[in-house]
Amino acid sequence: MATDEYIEDVFVVNRWILRCAGLWFPDSKSKLIQIPYKIYAVVVFLFVNVYFTSTEFLSLFYTYKNLYDFIKNVNFFLTHFMGAVKVTFWFFKGHVLRRLMATLESPEFHYEGCEDFAPAEIWAKYRKIGFKYTLGFLMLAHMTLSSSYLPPLITATFSPPPYGNGSASPFYHRLPYFSWMPFTHLTPGAYLLALGYQAGPMFSYAYSIVGMDTLFMNIMNFIAAHLTILQGAFMTNKSRVEGGEEDALVVRTRMNHEMKKNCRHLQTVLSVCEDLENVHRFLTLGQATATLFILCTCLYLISTTPADSKQFYAEMVYMVAMGFQLYLYCWFGNEVTLQASEMPTYIWKADWFDCDHSFKKNMIFTMTRMKKPIYMTVGKFAPLTLQTFVTVSVLTCGTSAIRELFQIIKTSYSIFAVIKNTSI
Template sequence: MSDEYVKDVFVVNRWILRCAGLWKPSTDAKLVQIPYKIYAIVVFLFVNVYFTSTEFLSLFYTHKNLYNFIKNVNFFLTHFMGAVKVIFWFFKGHVLRDLMGTLESPEFHYEACGGFQPGQIWRKYRRIGFKYSLGFLTLAHMTLSSSYIPPFLTVVLNPPPYQNGTVSPFYQKLPYFSWMPFSYSTPGTYLLALGYQAGPMFSYAYSIVGMDTLFMNIMNFIAAHFVILQGAFASSKMRVLDMNKEMKKNCRHLQTILRVSEDLERVHRYLTLGQLTATLFILCTSLYLISTTPASSKQFYAELVYMVAMGFQLYLYCWFGNEVTLMASEVPVNVWKAEWYDCDLSFKKNMIFTMTRMQKPIYMTVGKFAPLTLQTFVYVSPLGHFLPRMLQNFDSRFSELHIRFLQ
């Protein structure tokens, strides 16, 4: 039955965006809405405007040291794209919210019949979106933790000794150079500087992960609708008596999802181009930083985790875009599988028109320059050859844990 469809398939994306100050709480209570608005304004002004500007100024202080300069450029590009995504959300967020509403609408729900189980398909794709959204958020936390936990523990567990009743000179470096409005030459002020720097970093993580996983999950559920449409076309005669009425419903459903794909591509393609350009630059420069850092140092592992996180981000863009293309390409075959032999001429015409329309591939693109596919990922990414295999292992392990949890 249609009630097999789970609701609120974007719940994890809404939660991440809410932590970033980009999605209002569902309650109308003023005691919740007013503090949240204040929080959202503070995050936008302090993190996306003020702190991003200071990161740009920091580039002028580190240009004489190649390692620090490259590292600062990478962080600035990452956070600058995060600020761009926040601004994009303010201007185009309503389009994404409308697309989410269309994909979650019960208008095109189908009853289960035989091997066609749309509710199970829906739950499968919800699980995929949930898994990769939380996986990306976890990787972002790992990246930041690998940079900020070691210096925090160093200062807390091994404070500088006292000499003549005062603390000896303190020269601990921050995880990366950024302009500070105060000196941090003592353990107390250093911990304050660490928090001053880490706070915006975690805020950037939630806004970047929230916007990226929302884009990915919208593509994920576009692919889910194409999979459901495959089954709906192929099982038409098994499920209903009026084949013409069902064909019209399926065609209207297909046209709606094609329009959602076109709207998402139209509104997001240039943001995708900017993100992938920045990500490729960061991946290449991260390889350089890793090659110049001793393998036994803390910086080596911090840079490695950061590079893997950026590669994972690029991979998810391409993987979910590839799923949309693949699932859409299977629709004509399943239209043909419908038992159309004894149907009237109107049904056969609709079938031919649908199959002809779907001969044109459906692509999400990088600013109209290249399609978002796994082939593109392999061509352009330094991690293109081994990251897909690593994520396949992650996918199988996650499925095993999910089955054990259900048992």
């Protein structure tokens, strides 16, 4: 029986996005590639994550008297500050994530297909899911930036407002959002330069944020893939080791060997879960807290913006992007929990009736271990699941999900009401 061909390099899209952000060095050993990339990475880190993030914080002091601009600047600052935190996190803890990626991509625990068990197809399915959500989030990030920067860019390029006699149209006074500038932008040329000065770091933030978030997402995605493959591996243990007219003792010996391999595989996957949880939980807490605040304040900004204005659609796209960011965390965290919770059922479905004591003991130990839920958490405060985010969670988790959903809606509305009242 031929071994199924697993697709290699399942994190290829994540690597390319991080490479665009200056966080993943090219594979080539050529100095003509390595040296320019190192210069690019240093410039991006110093200019975008250090200098520009600092100027965004400084901008808060210029806008605190205007509630709309102040809230918008706080939202952008929180988003980009979390991006800078993720870049810093990568420099200190990136080696842990790279090790986890290598473990998940390792061919050590590849299986042969049998009957309805097709591990290579499962692997390809999860790879496709990872690609779809990664590219979808990247596209949404581009839509968010384009909705803010394309309209003024098109206007300033093809239909520039009049400028003359030392006076400028009000158009040149405002950028997509207020930020401290080292130069004035009251002329058409200076305005286009200011747009580029502001948009450049925005796209850099987008790639670092999308790269780091989708990497975390995809690691959880392939943890779920391994758990799904393990379900089939446990269930088809006997079918995969039988080869014809072997003696029953030979079959039992092979089944014991296969069971031990499955248990080692499961222990490796659980170790990956634990390491990912330990290294990422506080970053997840920071992102979830920032996103909840941003979603609430975006609701306020949308409520105070005319529905037919460009700003309204820009705010809507931004709010959708932030919601989708948190959705990715919850969806794939929920997948890990769900696949782990179903493991005992698949172990029980194995043809174990005529197996020896050693096989049955390993079964019982493994099933007992998997009764303890596997969760990715938000800083150990709450499990990272889909209970409060999608309708399907109501079907899988029961009425508690509805109560939690209404509690979050109530909390969000309370924050929104407080902000709304301050503007009266």
